[in-house]
Each structure stands twice: as structure tokens, then as C-alpha cells.
Amino acid sequence: SQTIHQWPATLVQPVGSPLSLECTVEGTSNPNLYWYRQAAGRGLQLLFYSIGIDQISSEVPQNLSASRPQDRQFILSSKKLLLSDSGFYLCAWSPRDPTGELFFGEGSRLTVL
Amino acid sequence: KNQVEQSPQSLIILEGKNCTLQCNYTVSPFSNLRWYKQDTGRGPVSLTIMTFSENTKSNGRYTATLDADTKQSSLHITASQLSDSASYICVVHSNFGNEKLTFGTGTRLTIIP
Numbered sequence: 001s002q003t004i005h006q007w008p009a010t011l012v013q014p015v016g017s018p019l020s021l022e023c024t025v026e027g028t029s030n031p032n033l034y035w036y037r038q039a040a041g042r043g044l045q046l047l048f049y050s051i052g053i054d055q056i057s058s059e060v061p062q063n064l065s066a067s068r069p070q071d072r073q074f075i076l077s078s079k080k081l082l083l084s085d086s087g088f089y090l091c092a093w094s095p096r097d098p099t100g101e102l103f104f105g106e107g108s109r110l111t112v113l
Numbered sequence: 114k115n116q117v118e119q120s121p122q123s124l125i126i127l128e129g130k131n132c133t134l135q136c137n138y139t140v141s142p143f144s145n146l147r148w149y150k151q152d153t154g155r156g157p158v159s160l161t162i163m164t165f166s167e168n169t170k171s172n173g174r175y176t177a178t179l180d181a182d183t184k185q186s187s188l189h190i191t192a193s194q195l196s197d198s199a200s201y202i203c204v205v206h207s208n209f210g211n212e213k214l215t216f217g218t219g220t221r222l223t224i225i226p
Contacts, residue, residue, distance in 0.1 A: 042218060043202070043219060044157075044202070100147070100204075100206030100208075100213065101147065102157070102159070102214070103159075
């Protein structure tokens with residue numbers, strides 16, 4: 001069966017510090033991978049999606065970047081965090097079929113102070 | 114622009130009671146609609162998928178309906194349990210264009226004993 005792992009679960013970082021959130025998927029090949037952010041009381045906002053290694057699409061301009069160095073690894077990064085980067089970050093994967101189902105990780109709570 | 118609107122934003126009901134959550138969408142062309150359940154601090158999990166030809170689908174105590182003509186869906190929860198307390202997110206999938214998945218902002222459901 002397929003599983004998705006995301007870490008760290010909780011992170012408290014000062015403004016201006018770097019960020020690295022990691023996500024790995026097991027039990028499937030060539031998944032579509034996604035990073036979402038969920039602000040308090042808000043819907044899920046798509047940040048990045050990837051259809052393959054080194055193929056990253058950004059949905060919104062921001063202080064963040066994403067990389068996919070391996071087929072089942074997706075990394076969310078920032079060189080200098082802003083207060084507005086605080087939120088709940090979710091990694092997700094979907095198979096290549098057209099049903100659109102997303103399988104989410106457990107999420108990473110980022111607080112920037 | 115594709116949009117998904119959910120109502121109510123929040124709902125509090127007594128344990129054992131029924132409730133219905135609403136989802137209206139303007140996504141076109143329509144491929145399918147999913148309801149996700151998101152427990153606090155966790156990633157969303159798919160409850161059910163509705164395709165164009167389906168009117169009603171049940172998953173245990175959850176029953177989803179779809180009216181493709183009026184572009185409305187509902188999620189009915191029967192005999193609510195404390196574990197039903199969560200956010201319920203409606204997501205509409207379009208297999209054309211750049212906006213493949215459109216998320217609603219969710220309904221926060223609280224079940225009280």
C-alpha cells in the first residue's frame with residue numbers, strides 16, 4: 001500500500017531563518033506531488049506541484065521554493081522566512097489517473113516568530 | 114474563475130443528531146467532486162467521490178448527493194458521533210485547463226455530547 005511521510009510535524013523558526021520541509025511517498029511510482037498551505041480558517045492553497053523529477057510548477061509568487069530531487073521526494077524550502085509564512089503545510093500525492101484523489105501527509109505546523 | 118463555496122462555515126450539533134453540509138460550485142468542465150474529512154492538525158482524507166452520473170453515494174453514516182444541473186452537492190451525516198468533529202472540505206476536479214482542483218474553504222463541524 002502507498003504511504004506518505006512528512007516532517008517535521010512542528011517547527012518554530014525565527015524570522016529570516018531558512019526552512020526545509022520534506023515529504024516522501026512509498027509504494028507508488030511517478031506520483032504527482034503537491035505542497036499546500038492552510039492558513040487558520042482558510043482553505044487549502046496550492047503552492048507547488050510536480051509531475052516528475054525536477055519538474056516543478058509554482059502556483060503563487062512567494063518566499064518559498066520546492067524541489068524534487070528524486071521521484072518520490074518533495075522538498076519545500078525557504079532561504080529567509082517571513083512572519084506571513086506561518087501556517088499548516090501539507091504535502092500530498094496523487095496517481096496519474098484522472099480521478100483527482102489526493103492523499104495527504106500529516107502536515108507540518110510552522111510558526112515564524 | 115472556478116469556485117467552490119461551502120455552507121455553513123461552522124456547525125455545532127448534539128451527538129446522535131443528523132446534519133447536512135452544502136457545497137456549490139462553478140467549476141467547468143466538471144469531472145468529479147470529492148468530500149474530504151480533516152481532523153484538527155491532520156491531513157484531509159477522502160470520504161467519497163461523486164461523478165457526473167451519480168446522484169447519491171453512501172459511505173457508512175455519510176451520504177453524499179450531487180445535482181450536476183444545479184451544481185450542488187451535499188454531505189449528510191447520520192447519527193453523529195464525537196469522532197465526526199472535523200472540517201469537511203469539498204473539492205471539485207476539472208480535467209481541463211490549469212485549475213484542476215478547486216477547494217472549498219470547508220465546514221467546521223463540532224459534535225457535543
